[in-house]
Amino acid sequence: MRGDLSVPTDQAALLCIDLQEEHRLDKRYLVAGFDQIIGNVRQLQQVARFSGVTVLHAAYIVESGSGASGGAKMRRFHPVMPDGSSAFSDSRNPLSAICKEVAPVGEELVFVKSEASALRKGRLADDLKRRDIDWLFICGVWTEACIDATVKDAVDLGFHVVLIKDACGSGNETMHQTGILNLANRLYGGAVTTTAGACRMMAGEKVDSWMVEGSVPIRYTYETAASIYDAL
Template identity: 30%
Template sequence: MTNALIVIDAQESFRARPLWQTLDNPDLIGNVQRLVDDARAKGELVVWVLHNEPGSGGLFDAANGYVRIVDELKALADEPTIVKTSHNAFSTTNLGQTLTVAGVRSVTVCGLRTEQCVETTARVASDFGYDVTYVTDATGTFPIPHWEAPADQSVAELLADPRTLSAADVKTRTEYALAGRFATVTTTGGVTGS
């Protein structure tokens, strides 16, 4: 086995947030499922990664029940589910060991958020010597508030603020930053051939 699909933070924590209504990619979960089906058909390793903020009391605190794979997607019993506490999937987990034991030399990354955990994992994987494929239409993100915006800003206020960085701009910036430096940027169809 030389490739692994890493599904990053496709978890209910995001859907429980009001910001979910601004998700830029309505096809996200369906595209992730297509990648999962394709990886399984090819006999590739599928690794599920969840983000946990223990003790925070928030939606990313596993104690509150949202740190689980979104209901539409299902991990098989032999597919590892790794729980991280950092933005990249390597630093606080045994992901590197899991990939090494499986003989993985390349990774395909997808999930949430485009510019945060997915991009950061792609960069770290590249630094560790993996060939990285970043599937842009199997990632999702949200508008980003200006750094001076109030932390308790509502979704309506976020969208009305002219300083807000649009999700489309976030995605484009991520593609430009990764392409040719850290990853090959492609689409779900580019991976699956359909």
């Protein structure tokens, strides 16, 4: 269903997930429309900082060799290169860096992870609770992977999630759209909106937003997914 939603900005945070250079420069991990996503996230960060909304960052970083630093140890079954380094997000690879346009400013925190969810290990969740954060604006990549896992963990932990659909992305539009629709079906206590809508919410406005009602209300096919996604 759709309805007006307002968010208490003093209890809100903007969580930017895995906006790393590899997603626009490594041909194996390119995200469709990544530059547009970066532009939208930059706009969200600017409004959040102006409005007093906490801005937080998560980055997927893997430590895969002796002498590497800055990441978590590689998990079992993790894909590797012939030299034993991580196939993606290796701590020694400059493409693992957060894109400069949306990089942390000042004392904004970066939470390093080596799995899909930014909330699985508890450190970020504990930090959010210390800050009395109840609402999470979530953006980043990939929609059906790290965004999906983080959103589901956030809901399980009792956070309200505002999922910003055009500030997320994946390997192609179909993967992204179906990822958003699957999350929308189970986004209990939260909402789906656009960058423009999220900016207005962070500025203190009420915004017409899509909110889940009942259990799994969205039923889509390949043919209807795009139009249902557009209507969210």
